Amino acid sequence: MAKDKNLFAVALITSLFFIWGFALNLNPILIPHLKKACQLTDLQSSLVDSASYIAYFLLPIPAAQFMKRYGYKGGILLGLVLFSAGAFLFYPASIVRNYAFFLGALFIIFSGAAFLETAANPYITVLGDPKSATQRINFAQMFNGFAAVSAAYIGGNVILSGKTLTSAQESAMSADQLNTYLLKEASSVQLPFIIIGVVVLVVAILLYRTHLPQIVEEGEGMELHDSLPLIQRISALFKEKNLRFGVIAQFFYVGAQACVGSFFIRFSERVAGMDEKLAAIYLSAALFAFLAGRLVGTFLMTFINPVRLLAIYGITNVALIVISVFLHGKFPVFALIAVEFFMSIMFPTIFSLSIRGLGSKTKEGSSLVIMAIVGGAVFPPIMGRVSDLTNIQIAYLVPAACFLFVFYFAIRNLKVKEVKLSVSH
Known part of the structure; x- marks a missing residue:
């Protein structure tokens, strides 16, 4: 029974590698999509990456300090909640078609991902036989690759419409027709990100109910506060x-x-x-x-x-x-x-x-x-x-x-x- 519980914990922690890998690799889909839906320049559309990656620069030290006080499990749960909240925010962002709103939602998602990445590697190494720790972490990291391929394929089919207007076509539309088209384009992110938010919340609930070992030594080397x-x-x-x-x-x-x-x-x-x-x-x-x-x-x-x-x-x-x-x-x-x-x-x-x-x-x-x-x-x-x-x-x-x-x-x-x-x- 203990072994089964341990395998379940390994599976849950491994799922974190897929979760943040899937989200990060949706960016190449979101950049052309939001460029079209929010009528952006290439420079403006590239801020999708900026909003995502800047979280990895700003959050690791705060995440480490939070986990030092509340434990790595607490950090993982907070990361999942932040991740889920950011995903749900895509729904109102698409309704108002506000690019700054989308960027804020992405920053929240990847703030959560920063917490998850800080904790996932040490957890996957201690869950199970120490002799197979390297195999476990490499196996878990493979899910990053699977997530990348899945995100591009699923995102391309679900989020992208395949219809891009030329400047001449946009000019020929009335203001109402153009607004309807743009709102329809923006709305395609609603269902995928609601599903992502729900799935991440389910993982959070399962992890909350699962015993995870405390990792004391991981605080070493993070005293930069x-x-x-x-x-x-x-x-x-x-x-x-x-x-x-x-x-x-x-x-x-x-x-x-x-x-x-x-x-x-x-x-x-x-x-x-x-x-x-x-x-x-x-x-x-x-x-x-x-x-x-x-x-x-x-x-x-x-x-x-x-x-x-x-x-x-x-x-x-x-x-x-x-x-x-x-x-x-x-x-x-x-x-x-x-x-x-x-x-x-x-x-x-x-x-x-x-x-x-x-x-x-x-x-x-x-x-x-x-x-x-x-x-x-x-x-x-x-x-x-x-x-x-x-x-x-x-x-x-x-x-x-x-x-x-x-x-x-x-x-x-x-x-x-x-x-x-x-x-x-």
Whole structure:
């Protein structure tokens, strides 16, 4: 009976990996959808990513302090409640068709996700036999990949209508006709996000009724709440040259990851002439390539130095994006699908290289590398602005520049022979 309860707890914690992975990978669907429904520029539509990723920068330390006082289970429950509340807020946001309302709802969703991510990894490692902890966490992280593919496919079919008006068609409509069309477009998010909100609440109720072990040691390394020690510790950590470059590399990588996926549908529409529903299917294929790339990359690391592989993948992605910028038709879309494959190993490899040799400072150094996820909030608006000034193809030079820095970071670390990959994103 105890074993059955433990397996049930593992299943519930594993579901958290799917929940935040599904939400984050709806962004590439929401960006073109809200651009259309709220009549936005590319720069404005990119704020979907900013509202999501900024939560990962602002919330980890408050989440850690909350969990220190109320326990990790309390933090998970608060995260689920926030997540569910943000999902439900999509309903009134769609009724008033207010973009700021949508962004606020997204920020609440990902504030909840920040709590969930802070707690899920330590919980999944202690639930069960310590000998199989690594297998459990890697199994759980696979659900992030499944969530990504599912989000693109389901979101593309349920949220996107496949109908995009040209400027001439909009001009030919009366104000009432245009408003009716836009409200209908905005309303397509109502049912999916209500379902998401209900499912997350059900998980919260089940977790509330499930016994989870306390994790005392996870508070270590998170004592950054006192302003003076925070400044001192960050200053000391940034004297570690490899960590400093690693934080910057992770900042650029996550920015590139967000840019490549978020504008994929817009790119496919403009460059390959696809409608948004077909583009969403290709996006699903791209995210499946990311999942496959992680499996293939992990296998290749048994034969090839992970740092060398990171360098090869980094420069390959620069070349693929340059190809996608200057060619036309479907080939550039296939090039972007390949980019997803080759960026699959980058987050865990950069993370592991960044914290190498930190010793007792490892956990604090790790928190800085995780906070570098804020790159996903910074680079999509830059790319959106470039797109507004030029076109969506030229704008893809932004993630190309990001991958160039990842390549440089790998070259700096080529002498490293062994890398322990323990973190996934």
